[in-house]
Amino acid sequence: MSGDTVAEDTRSRLLATALKLFSEHGVGGTSLQMIADELGVTKAAVYYHFKTKDEITEAVAAPALQELLARMDEAERQRTRGAQIDHALSGFVDLIVQYRSLIALFNSDPGIIRAIDRSLNGVENFAARMRKLLVGPDPDLATALTANVLLAGLALAGGSPEQAHLDDETLRVHLFDIGRRMLGRPKRRGSARAEGSASMGAQGA
Amino acid sequence: MSGDTVAEDTRSRLLATALKLFSEHGVGGTSLQMIADELGVTKAAVYYHFKTKDEITEAVAAPALQELLARMDEAERQRTRGAQIDHALSGFVDLIVQYRSLIALFNSDPGIIRAIDRSLNGVENFAARMRKLLVGPDPDLATALTANVLLAGLALAGGSPEQAHLDDETLRVHLFDIGRRMLGRPKRRGSARAEGSASMGAQGA
Numbered sequence: 573m574s575g576d577t578v579a580e581d582t583r584s585r586l587l588a589t590a591l592k593l594f595s596e597h598g599v600g601g602t603s604l605q606m607i608a609d610e611l612g613v614t615k616a617a618v619y620y621h622f623k624t625k626d627e628i629t630e631a632v633a634a635p636a637l638q639e640l641l642a643r644m645d646e647a648e649r650q651r652t653r654g655a656q657i658d659h660a661l662s663g664f665v666d667l668i669v670q671y672r673s674l675i676a677l678f679n680s681d682p683g684i685i686r687a688i689d690r691s692l693n694g695v696e697n698f699a700a701r702m703r704k705l706l707v708g709p710d711p712d713l714a715t716a717l718t719a720n721v722l723l724a725g726l727a728l729a730g731g732s733p734e735q736a737h738l739d740d741e742t743l744r745v746h747l748f749d750i751g752r753r754m755l756g757r758p759k760r761r762g763s764a765r766a767e768g769s770a771s772m773g774a775q776g777a
Numbered sequence: 778m779s780g781d782t783v784a785e786d787t788r789s790r791l792l793a794t795a796l797k798l799f800s801e802h803g804v805g806g807t808s809l810q811m812i813a814d815e816l817g818v819t820k821a822a823v824y825y826h827f828k829t830k831d832e833i834t835e836a837v838a839a840p841a842l843q844e845l846l847a848r849m850d851e852a853e854r855q856r857t858r859g860a861q862i863d864h865a866l867s868g869f870v871d872l873i874v875q876y877r878s879l880i881a882l883f884n885s886d887p888g889i890i891r892a893i894d895r896s897l898n899g900v901e902n903f904a905a906r907m908r909k910l911l912v913g914p915d916p917d918l919a920t921a922l923t924a925n926v927l928l929a930g931l932a933l934a935g936g937s938p939e940q941a942h943l944d945d946e947t948l949r950v951h952l953f954d955i956g957r958r959m960l961g962r963p964k965r966r967g968s969a970r971a972e973g974s975a976s977m978g979a980q981g982a
Contacts, residue, residue, distance in 0.1 A: 600805070713943075717934065717951045724937070725930020729922065732929070738918075746922045754959060 583621050586611060590628045595673050599629055636671040637698075640664065647705050657755060660705035664723070665747045668730040669740050675731030699723060706755060722754045788826050791816060795833045800878050804834055841876040842903075845869070852910050862960060865910035869928070870952045873935040874945050880936030904928060911960060927959045 589610050593602040604625060608615045622628045643663025650656040668675055703711075703719045711719065729735070730747050794815050798807040809830060813820045827833045848868025855861045873880055908916075908924045916924065934940070935952050 713947070714951055714954065717940070718955050720934035720937065720939065721930035721952070721955050722926070723930075724933035725926035725928075728929035728933055729925035732925065734925065735922070742918070746919055747926070749919065750923050750926050 579620075582611075582613070582617065586618060586621055587628070587632050591632050591674060591677070594629075594632065594677050599625070599677070604628075633674065636667055636674055640667045640698075643667070644701055644705060653708070654757070657706055657757060658752075660702060661751045661755070662748055664702060665726065665730070665744055665751060668727055668747065669744045672731050672736070675727055676733065718754060722751055726751060784825075787816075787818070787822065791823060791826055792833070792837050796837050796879060796882070799834070799837065799882055804830070804882070809833075838879065841872055841879055845872045845903075848872070849906055849910060858913070859962065862911055862962060863957075865907060866956045866960070867953055869907060870931065870935070870949055870956065873932055873952065874949045877936050877941070880932055881938065923959055927956055931956060 586607065590602070590607050593606055593610060596602075597606070602625070604618050604622075605615055607628070608618045611618075622631065640663060643666070644660060647656050647659035647663060650659050699720075702723060703716070706722075707715045707719045726747050730743060735743055791812065795807070795812050798811055798815060801807075802811070807830070809823050809827075810820055812833070813823045816823075827836065845868060848871070849865060852861050852864035852868060855864050904925075907928060908921070911927075912920045912924045931952050935948060940948055
């Protein structure tokens with residue numbers, strides 16, 4: 573039991589270290605040896621937990637992806653379309669904010685995208701399910717494209733180093749508000765979160 | 778003169794071939810030898826034009842980036858803010874549509890991102906200039922984030938293989954319309970393009 577706990581702790585530290593090194597060097601630029609060195613353990617200790625870098629990459633991404641799947645399940649159980657949309661959108665935004673450094677990695681490294689493809693049977697299916705929650709099963713082209721632009725934009729801009737100075741709650745409020753506006757959700761029915769944000773209405777006129 | 782013309786033609790075909798192979802295998806997965814084989818020339822013939830793969834990558838991206846810079850220059854010369862915004866946005870959208878396969882590559886391969894960084898003194902500067910055109914030099918946080926979500930989302934979603942079945946004009950009209958809506962541009966002042974697109978107003982309510 574004590575041995576298991578030590579192993580579990582090493583595994584957690586290993587994944588945190590891997591994420592840090594992936595962020596700095598990319599997945600391609602990080603070796604098992606670098607992870608071992610950074611952790612101060614032998615390469616054999618790393619091998620005890622993961623046989624390949626691909627396995628580490630999948631394990632690094634897994635918690636965020638599992639959590640997002642759980643949030644989509646929850647969204648699907650909501651009774652009204654409005655509640656489904658808000659649940660799915662806030663789940664997506666929460667995860668972006670919570671896993672910012674991981675998202676930045678998703679956005680810049682094909683290695684981790686391939687790992688997600690393997691662990692989720694395709695990013696396409698994943699995005700399609702989220703889009704269905706946001707705009708329904710049979711959107712017209714304008715609506716489908718809007719959802720695609722929104723999902724891609726929230727993830728890419730939210731995970732960008734440019735936003736690293738923002739605290740989690742500020743980033744969350746603003747991304748959620750942008751999403752609600754793009755999806756045409758009414759202001760008055762907004763959650764407490766959405767109300768904190770400035771309107772863009774007169775912008776650029 | 779005739780020799781020059783042949784060399785120029787080979788250079789063009791070389792870049793087109795490189796882009797095709799980059800799209801299929803990524804920049805990292807494409808070798809000079811693969812490019813030579815695909816073109817049906819010797820590796821020496823490739824070396825005559827480009828000494829490294831990095832040089833090829835920069836040359837592949839250069840026309841799109843130069844064109845976008847020219848469109849931003851043009852936008853800055855417009856007299857009203859509204860015209861500046863529409864010019865910058867339509868320039869951005871035009872380039873996304875025209876260079877879809879290249880954009881898809883930007884979005885998935887760190888190799889080409891590094892090449893752009895070199896040839897433009899940083900993607901950050903590039904994005905900052907576009908954002909300034911769209912929302913002015915000193916936007917509030919909500920506005921700056923909206924512009925970031927928009928630019929990232931248009932490029933990522935527009936270049937996605939999911940949109941490969943759309944003809945250029947259809948994709949252009951819809952992306953431009955999404956951009957105008959997100960930037961709060963008034964409908965009645967929209968270009969002919971924007972008017973062709975369905976409204977999202979009641980979506981998801």
